[in-house]
Amino acid sequence: MKPEQTPLVSVVICFLNEEVFLAESVNSVLAQAYTAWELLLVDDGSTDGSTALSKQFAEQYPAKIRYIDHDGHANRGLSASRNVGIQQATGTLLAFLDADDIWLPNKLSMQVEIMQKQPKADVLLEATEYWYSWSDPKKEDIPKLIGAEPNRLYEPPQLMYHLYPLGEGEAPSMSGMMIKTALAQQQLFEESFVNMYEDQAFLSKLYLHATVYITSSCSHRYRQRMNSIMHTVQQLGNYSQIRAYFLKWLQNYLDARQIHDSHLRRLLWKAQLPYRSPLAYKGVKLLSSYFPKYINKYLYRI
Structure with a gap:
């Protein structure tokens, strides 16, 4: 060069x-x-x-x-x-x-x-x-x-x-x-x-x-x-805690910069679901094995 x-x-x-x-x-x-x-x-x-x-x-x-x-x-x-x-x-x-x-x-x-x-x-x-x-x-x-x-x-x-x-x-x-x-x-x-x-x-x-x-x-x-x-x-079993912290940071980052991309927000909501309501999330995952078509629609709804 x-x-x-x-x-x-x-x-x-x-x-x-x-x-x-x-x-x-x-x-x-x-x-x-x-x-x-x-x-x-x-x-x-x-x-x-x-x-x-x-x-x-x-x-x-x-x-x-x-x-x-x-x-x-x-x-x-x-x-x-x-x-x-x-x-x-x-x-x-x-x-x-x-x-x-x-x-x-x-x-x-x-x-x-x-x-x-x-x-x-x-x-x-x-x-x-x-x-x-x-x-x-x-x-x-x-x-x-x-x-x-x-x-x-x-x-x-x-x-x-x-x-x-x-x-x-x-x-x-x-x-x-x-x-x-x-x-x-x-x-x-x-x-x-x-x-x-x-x-x-x-x-x-x-x-x-x-x-x-x-x-x-x-x-x-x-x-x-x-x-x-x-x-x-x-x-040490700390991964879930660190991931939850990251997802909250990302939400705050998107909010502060007024990034309202709907597909991105759905993905973030889905990622946060286990930390918002662990028992509900386990139930949804169990149902998804029987009714994947309908449950997946629920997982992507805000």
């Missing part, structure tokens, strides 16, 4: 006590075929060796890598840490990489090319490889497409209808995203979501306000491990 065709990409890696995996993630950025990037390593108050490790990377590559932490080396959560990275990004495009995931070497070159060919796109999302073999070579890695037709543009709020957390389609991984930095700086992460569902709140804002291109390509690996945030939350 000629210089004018190589926009700077700001890469944001936020981490909290990720000494075991952080170097592998950073090295996957260093290995990119596309070289017009800067890397912001945002430390969310780590107490293990990942702080020293990230500072070593910044010292070794001072023109490419910056180390950032919160005042007083505080732990402020993933949303606040991502916002710090977004606000300090200087590139025209921005990409996130979770501190335990990795990119394949063509990730940035392929996505920049797509963004250039799709000038209307504000955001690019790709398929995800669920990476099991890192811990057990006998396990098969599973590529998963995003749950909407790939290789096309979506205008707002179409993806809200198709994708989790309101639709049934597979959600994207943050490590596979590329977004215009100016948009990310307008639609920041919601800091009331500390370490769970923060991606879904951010993605929902993008689906509601941005033009999104979905590609079937997959250039990142999403590490599957037992001590991940999602697994821990499910083990």
